[in-house]
Amino acid sequence: MRISDDRYSRDRQRFDLALRFIQHEARTRTIRIWTGLTDDRIRKLYRSYICDDAGVNPARHRGKSPQQATFFIRTPHMRQETAVLASMCYLLGVMPASHVADAQHTLPGMQRGEALCEAFETYRRLVPAPRISFEHAVYLVTALARGDELRATLCADCNGLIVVDRYATHARRCLACEESRQGRLLLDA
Ligand SMILES: [Zn+2]
Structure with missing residues (x-):
């Protein structure tokens, strides 16, 4: 039994x-x-x-999953949204402790799947008019776990978590720190 x-x-x-x-x-x-x-x-x-649920009809997506790392970092606002989602994923245990080359195969599982839903739902509650779909969230955690396109790092000024292009060489700051820095530069000019 x-x-x-x-x-x-x-x-x-x-x-x-x-x-x-x-x-x-x-x-x-x-x-x-x-x-x-x-x-x-x-x-x-x-x-x-x-x-x-007769009234509920989630859209069904066919075809290929998202494949664009640049989607997450193309504008300051997307970087900010991505930072919120990535922070949730790290906090709730979606991310592995270190980089894994074969993330597509090693990441998926029940426990991590539940944590991913939790992280995604929290992100949707925190961000007004969120633009990152669940499929994009799956792509993001896989790319961050691989670490070959996108990397999670800390803002140089406030230590908040941000997501950057792996090859970016300039100083990395979150949107808030970047804006206050530009404000100071304008005042100094
Ligand atoms: Zn910052």
């Missing part, structure tokens, strides 16, 4: 996580990789979710 109870609760956990991914408009492939459920079970779950 105990074995089947355990299996039942593990299955239940997988379904709960998959449902959370569906609510965040994750792709089927992403749900499969992070929960270990088959495409068939995900499709059934998706259909039952739609039937249960």
Whole structure:
């Protein structure tokens, strides 16, 4: 009995996580990789979710997942949003302790998937009109874990967490410190 109870609760956990991914408009492939459920079970779950909540209809994204590291750092405001999401991911244990080359395969798992949902939901609550989708969040944690395109580092002035291009060589500051610095420069001129 105990074995089947355990299996039942593990299955239940997988379904709960998959449902959370569906609510965040994750792709089927992403749900499969992070929960270990088959495409068939995900499709059934998706259909039952739609039937249960007639008013709710999360967009289904097909095709390729985001592949652009520059999306996160192209403007000061995107850098700020990315910093909030990345901070949540570090605080809630989504990120591994050190860089992993094979992050696409080693990162996904139930516990980390739950932490990722927690981080993403917190980010959505903190940022007004958030622009980073869940699929982008998956891309971000994978890229940060690999450390080959984007890196998390600390602002040179306030020590707040920021995300930068791995090859950026200039001094790294968060948006607030950059703006107050420019303000001071203008005053000095
Ligand atoms: Zn700063």
